[in-house]
Amino acid sequence: MSAKPLPSPRPGILSLLSRGPLAEHPQAEPRRVCVIANPAAGSLRGRRLARALARLEALGCRVSVRATTRPGDATRLAREAAASGQIDVVVAAGGDGTINEVANGLAGSGVALGVIPLGTANVLAIEAGLPRNPARAARVIATGGERPLYLGEVRTSAETPLGGPRRFVMMAGAGFDAHVVDKVDLGLKRRTGGLAYAWGALHRAFTYTFPPCHVEVWGPDGTQTSATAATVVVCNGRHYGGPFVAARAADISRPTFQVVLLPRPGLLNVLRYGLWLALGRLERLPDVRVIEATRVRIGIQDAEPLHADGDTIAHMPVEIVMAPEPVRLIVPRVTRP
Numbered sequence: 128m129s130a131k132p133l134p135s136p137r138p139g140i141l142s143l144l145s146r147g148p149l150a151e152h153p154q155a156e157p158r159r160v161c162v163i164a165n166p167a168a169g170s171l172r173g174r175r176l177a178r179a180l181a182r183l184e185a186l187g188c189r190v191s192v193r194a195t196t197r198p199g200d201a202t203r204l205a206r207e208a209a210a211s212g213q214i215d216v217v218v219a220a221g222g223d224g225t226i227n228e229v230a231n232g233l234a235g236s237g238v239a240l241g242v243i244p245l246g247t248a249n250v251l252a253i254e255a256g257l258p259r260n261p262a263r264a265a266r267v268i269a270t271g272g273e274r275p276l277y278l279g280e281v282r283t284s285a286e287t288p289l290g291g292p293r294r295f296v297m298m299a300g301a302g303f304d305a306h307v308v309d310k311v312d313l314g315l316k317r318r319t320g321g322l323a324y325a326w327g328a329l330h331r332a333f334t335y336t337f338p339p340c341h342v343e344v345w346g347p348d349g350t351q352t353s354a355t356a357a358t359v360v361v362c363n364g365r366h367y368g369g370p371f372v373a374a375r376a377a378d379i380s381r382p383t384f385q386v387v388l389l390p391r392p393g394l395l396n397v398l399r400y401g402l403w404l405a406l407g408r409l410e411r412l413p414d415v416r417v418i419e420a421t422r423v424r425i426g427i428q429d430a431e432p433l434h435a436d437g438d439t440i441a442h443m444p445v446e447i448v449m450a451p452e453p454v455r456l457i458v459p460r461v462t463r464p
């Protein structure tokens with residue numbers, strides 16, 4: 128998680144969030160839902176959140192709301208909600224960073240995870256086919272089915288800011304990728320969304336030379352592969368940075384990763400990889416390797432960052448494995464003909 132302060136939340140949202148538990152509706156076995164809202168998330172607006180909360184209540188859910196006050200808060204709030212024994216679904220209202228923190232708080236609890244996508248990129252929402260419209264997202268939370276969401280688990284020699292191993296939902300990245308995330312201008316991200324990353328990538332490609340990542344990858348059958356790369360992305364899901372598909376074979380409901388290795392550094396290669404990613408053809412480039420894995424070890428120079436779901440969460444060296452138990456992700460029900 129980035130230690131950098133984010134721009135202040137917009138006024139008005141906190142007053143909406145601080146009103147505590149909402150009115151309860153007596154219904155047969157209503158879902159008991161705790162919504163954890165990040166007022167600093169990219170597209171969280173009081174109006175949009177209020178629409179989702181009203182729809183949850185209208186659908187008979189018993190809803191309570193908690194607002195985060197700083198990075199890391201969503202993990203604590205999710206852990207408390209799960210431990211209370213009074214909650215069936217904890218909902219992350221925010222972007223992928225908020226989902227990451229909530230999923231970290233829920234891991235191993237058996238309490239389900241819901242999502243109201245109110246972030247900038249909303250990669251998990253795209254991956255799992257969750258509606259971006261807040262009222263429709265609320266309907267999924269109230270009436271949806273579920274699928275397993277396996278989490279990656281990052282092990283380092285140092286304590287992570289949240290204590291214990293830190294888990295990730297969609298991806299973890301090292302090398303060039305992690306530097307871009309680490310140095311992204313959060314004010315620019317608030318104003319321009321994903322363009323802040325594109326700008327950051329160009330800027331970093333011009334101005335910095337990176338030490339290569341030394342990677343060891345263990346496949347599901349125990350096969351070990353060693354490689355060196357400028358960028359390593361450990362994909363738990365298919366999508367990367369929004370709607371772009373980085374690893375077609377990745378599946379959040381399977382306990383394996385697809386490790387994408389981009390070997391070459393430099394501006395021209397950043398442009399080449401970026402273009403092919405945008406075209407959905409990154410894996411077709413002859414120098415790009417994609418390896419299925421259950422365990423990954425990455426070493427660069429000490430203190431090089433690792434990002435997970437868009438926030439810097441640890442520094443090298445790291446080992447990445449699958450967390451033992453999946454989280455129960457609430458998703459739209461599949462209607463069969």
Ligand SMILES: Nc1ncnc2c1ncn2[C@@H]1O[C@H](COP(=O)(O)OP(=O)(O)OP(=O)(O)O)[C@@H](O)[C@H]1O
Pocket residue numbers: 128129133165166167168169170195196197198199200221222223224225226228245246247248249250436437438
């Ligand atoms: N009250 C708060 N004030 C400042 N930062 C917060 C607060 N609560 C959470 N955060 C941090 O805000 C960061 C960004 O949140 P999040 O990722 O949900 O939104 P986003 O960046 O707009 O969306 P996405 O990741 O989908 O692009 C997270 O790293 C989280 O730790």
